[in-house]
Amino acid sequence: MHQYSGVLQVNLTAVRKNWQLLRAHYFGADCGAVVKTNAYGLGVAPIVQSLFSEGCRTFFVANYDEGVEIRRLLPNVVDVYVLQGCAPNMEQRFIESSLTPVVISVAMFNRWFRAVSGLGARGQKVRCALKVNTGMNRLGMSLGELKALSLQEENLKQAGVEMILSHLACADEPEHPLNQQQLQAFEVAVEPLKKTLPNIRASLANSAGIFLGESWQFDVARPGIALYGGAMTLSNAPNFLPVVSLFLPVLQVRELDAGESVGYGGLFRAERKMRIAIVSGGYGDGVLRSLSCSAFGWFHQKIPLLGRISMDSCVFDITDLTEPESPAEGDLIEVIGEHCLLGDVAKQAGTISYELLTRLGDRLEKHYSE
Numbered sequence: 001m002h003q004y005s006g007v008l009q010v011n012l013t014a015v016r017k018n019w020q021l022l023r024a025h026y027f028g029a030d031c032g033a034v035v036k037t038n039a040y041g042l043g044v045a046p047i048v049q050s051l052f053s054e055g056c057r058t059f060f061v062a063n064y065d066e067g068v069e070i071r072r073l074l075p076n077v078v079d080v081y082v083l084q085g086c087a088p089n090m091e092q093r094f095i096e097s098s099l100t101p102v103v104i105s106v107a108m109f110n111r112w113f114r115a116v117s118g119l120g121a122r123g124q125k126v127r128c129a130l131k132v133n134t135g136m137n138r139l140g141m142s143l144g145e146l147k148a149l150s151l152q153e154e155n156l157k158q159a160g161v162e163m164i165l166s167h168l169a170c171a172d173e174p175e176h177p178l179n180q181q182q183l184q185a186f187e188v189a190v191e192p193l194k195k196t197l198p199n200i201r202a203s204l205a206n207s208a209g210i211f212l213g214e215s216w217q218f219d220v221a222r223p224g225i226a227l228y229g230g231a232m233t234l235s236n237a238p239n240f241l242p243v244v245s246l247f248l249p250v251l252q253v254r255e256l257d258a259g260e261s262v263g264y265g266g267l268f269r270a271e272r273k274m275r276i277a278i279v280s281g282g283y284g285d286g287v288l289r290s291l292s293c294s295a296f297g298w299f300h301q302k303i304p305l306l307g308r309i310s311m312d313s314c315v316f317d318i319t320d321l322t323e324p325e326s327p328a329e330g331d332l333i334e335v336i337g338e339h340c341l342l343g344d345v346a347k348q349a350g351t352i353s354y355e356l357l358t359r360l361g362d363r364l365e366k367h368y369s370e
């Protein structure tokens with residue numbers, strides 16, 4: 001008997017090819033990779049090792065712990081940017097692990113500056129990035145704050161400022177007016193900073209941002225979801241390869257008589273004699289409960305999901321599958337993959353591929369293929 005709730009297959013060759021596709025469409029100097037949240041749920045170690053072997057040297061994570069993990073996994077030549085910046089009193093630990101904080105406020109800049117000033121002169125490598133808010137109103141200093149900071153040449157140098165970045169709110173909607181507004185605001189932010197620090201690098205584009213046009217690309221790109229096969233429907237985008245498949249093993253096959261119901265709430269009621277497969281894997285594994293009653297699996301053909309998804313299991317209608325096509329105990333039902341596209345499943349669940357991927361559970365057995 002299997003000891004896992006399901007099998008997650010991650011195609012590392014596809015991740016590498018997706019990174020190359022992004023790089024080919026990108027005119028800037030440095031195509032990085034966003035590997036926060038355990039590389040969007042796929043397992044950070046194999047993902048960053050494969051991207052490193054492909055030539056990627058710039059990695060973005062959300063927080064300090066994730067940054068330390070990248071440092072543990074990869075040679076020191078890579079740059080690791082921590083998007084949520086450096087919490088108070090963490091400055092020394094960032095320096096020790098050679099992590100580059102993305103400084104999101106003037107207060108954070110001042111703390112960083114005080115903690116590190118002088119270290120550069122003593123031969124320590126001190127680096128930070130600045131984040132400016134151009135309209136998303138999530139993290140970042142205001143244009144005015146950045147402009148004032150841009151004049152403090154000595155402080156910027158002591159703090160090791162080497163990148164300026166901002167984040168697009170609507171990059172996946174190319175026609176949205178905010179894209180143009182954010183671009184203009186970013187140009188306004190970068191210009192005075194470039195006067196003070198001519199070598200500073202600018203970074204604006206996430207996956208979708210790369211395809212808005214060359215103007216949005218700047219020096220460093222920060223793609224995440226496109227690497228993991230979750231941006232297949234971006235307009236102007238190349239044919240990214242699917243990366244993830246999820247298979248759930250059949251635990252039991254049973255017959256239903258007309259009038260009998262299935263699962264919690266008895267939501268599905270059989271109108272005829274049916275055969276159903278109970279499979280391992282439920283919302284505890286990332287098979288989102290909002291897929292209840294509506295999703296499909298695949299076993300030689302489309303098979304409807306019946307009733308509510310439970311924590312550890314869900315149920316498929318296999319009435320129309322006849323021997324030898326019919327699944328038996330241990331057979332694997334596809335729920336995400338070649339026939340059940342990630343984007344379609346996300347839509348059915350009322351969410352986006354990002355959430356579906358990052359909710360994939362720890363109980364899944366992960367298989368990495370080259």
Ligand SMILES: *Cc1c(COP(=O)(O)O)cnc(C)c1O
Pocket residue numbers: 034036083167205206207208222223224225226
């Ligand atoms: C998550 C994130 C990205 C990656 O975005 P994708 O849409 O997955 O390409 C880039 N930049 C920042 C600041 C992020 O938080």
